Amino acid sequence: MYVTQASWKSEIFQSVVGFLPDWAQGTALGVFVLAVLAAWAVKLKRKLAYHRAVRTGQPIPEAARGAQGRGADHLGSYAPRPRQDDTTA
Known part of the structure; x- marks a missing residue:
């Protein structure tokens, strides 16, 4: 007979819920x-x-x-000024 094993996620969830009192297990679920x-x-x-x-x-x-955009999109007044290409050189 082949028995499947529980995933690591369900094992962690069951161990965390197992520490709770009986009345809190239903609420947590x-x-x-x-x-x-x-x-x-x-x-x-x-x-x-x-x-x-x-x-x-x-x-x-x-x-x-x-x-979420880039980090520079959320800098507001702290954003660096746009560069102006210096074409006179």
Whole structure:
């Protein structure tokens, strides 16, 4: 008989939940499931916004792209000044 072994993720989750009292184990499991469902919903919402923007020919929203931009995009007043090419040399 072939028995599959649990993944390392489920082993860690079971060991962490095993330390909790019985009344907290159900709550921890519920919070974990809620977090997974929320992450799935956000991912689905971004995917739908991306496809809707592509279909209508609109620019793709930043949140739908999933990109955070570059570090220089968030420097504000600390950003270096743009260089001006010196063509007189």
